Amino acid sequence: MTTQPRPRRAPSGAAVLREDITDSLRAAVFEELAASGYGRLSVEAVARRAGVGKTAVYRRWPSKLELVIDAVSAVAALRIPVPDTGSLLGDVQTLLKILARALRHPLAAQIVPDLLAEAARNPDIARTLEKALRDTQRDITSQVFGRAVERGELPEGAGTDLALDLLTGPLYWRLTVLRAAPTPAYLDELAATIVAALRA
Amino acid sequence: MTTQPRPRRAPSGAAVLREDITDSLRAAVFEELAASGYGRLSVEAVARRAGVGKTAVYRRWPSKLELVIDAVSAVAALRIPVPDTGSLLGDVQTLLKILARALRHPLAAQIVPDLLAEAARNPDIARTLEKALRDTQRDITSQVFGRAVERGELPEGAGTDLALDLLTGPLYWRLTVLRAAPTPAYLDELAATIVAALRA
Structure with missing residues (x-):
């Protein structure tokens, strides 16, 4: 989630090969999943x-x-672009578009429901998935909400559980459960509802 | 979804046995799932x-x-109690409580994610599940929203896709994806958000 590239020492040839194989294996996990x-x-x-x-x-x-679990954690740690449009409504609209695109991705559309199904039976998968989802949600929203507080658009400490769930829940339900595409009007109405809930 | 019992002729002994076996098999499907x-x-x-x-x-x-598919359709056709508290806010609050209880049920908590995972790979399951979810959603909300229109609480034709998704999406996300329990304050805040979105 950080936008800083991680500083790395030049690795040895054997280390490069080991890392390449690890990356290939992680990619293969997603394709097999x-x-x-x-x-x-x-x-x-x-x-x-x-x-x-x-x-x-x-x-x-x-x-x-x-x-x-390792492959899922590696993806969750990927850098997601955090919008900075200058207004809370603009940021929320952009976040919803990014989220809608991510949920429509064929890999996400198959793998996320699959891991959730497995999580219902396997507490280790459940914990990893929850942590990955919560951490990602918290990292992104703390930046977006933090800037809105600085601009005076939100009171200090805004961002209830419900406001966070409104960002993801309806879109997840529409795309992954009902398997329907949200219209631009839907996304605009959702953004306005979220901003209203955040200000309430 | 109807509250009328289906009129039935008295069945023969063999027919009773056949029906009993069908019911036992449907129950066994859910336990195995x-x-x-x-x-x-x-x-x-x-x-x-x-x-x-x-x-x-x-x-x-x-x-x-x-x-x-048959077992899922049979459950979706079950009569769900439709609240009639005398106000839109009261009905929405009651619906959310019913939904939260249904999603917390151990069978639902395991089977729904499982079928959604399978639906990502199997168009027949996807269609059955979508139809069951949409029909249930439409039957319940048309009664609740219809009475609110009669009372003058909502304009004719209220109930956008978003308003419907707000009823289920955030709660589904919280209970099934984040595996966290919604507090009473969360449910009250969600009910107020839904009613505001319906009136907008």
Whole structure:
């Protein structure tokens, strides 16, 4: 979520190769998750897709569960562009557009419901997913709401649970549960509702 | 969704038995779905749980997919109590409480995410689920909103897509995705937001 690139020392050749394989394995996890779902995902299929042996997986992660949790955490830590349009309404409108695009992405549209289904049975996946979602939500909204407080658009400490859920809940319901696309008018009406709820 | 009991002729002994087995099989589907998930659910396990042979399943449904779709449709057609408190705000508050209770039910908490995950891969499940959700939403809200229009609390034709999504989206997000319980203050704030959005 930070916009600062992480400073890195020049890695050795072997370290580069190790990192490349880790990245290939993480990418392969997402492709396998989208194709098969968590229940049917096998470590062998992930290794095959990444062009390595099963040992390369088990050297990094003790089991399929750790492999998936690590891949999800890595994606959640990606930098999401935080809007800075100069007004709270503009920022909320932009956030909703970014979120709608992210939820429509074929990988997200398949993998998120899948992990949520698995989370209902597996407390480790549930905790990782919750933490990833909450941290992302908190990082982005603290910047957007913080600037709105500085501009005097919001009182100090604005941002109830409900205001945060309004940002994601209706859009998630429409796109992922009803599988319908929100119209531009829908997104504008939603943005106005969120800003009103934040100011209340 | 109707409150009228369906008129029925007295069935024969064999018909009663057939209906009993159908009901047992539907119940067994839900228990197996909660325990194993759609991907791992087997027709054999459903039959075993219902105390019948596999043939009894295949005589009714050609495959696991039709079996699950039928069970889901049967639940969606159940009568949900439609509140009639005398005010729009009161009805919305009651609806939110009913919905929060339904989403917290252990079977719903496991089966709904599971079917949504399967829907991302299977258009038949997706269509059945969407239809069940939309029909239920439309039946309940048309009664609640219709009475509010009669009382002069809402203009004719109120009830945009967004207003409907506000009823379910934030609560679904909080309970099923974040796995957190909404406080009474949260539910009151949400009800006020929905009524404001309906009147806008």
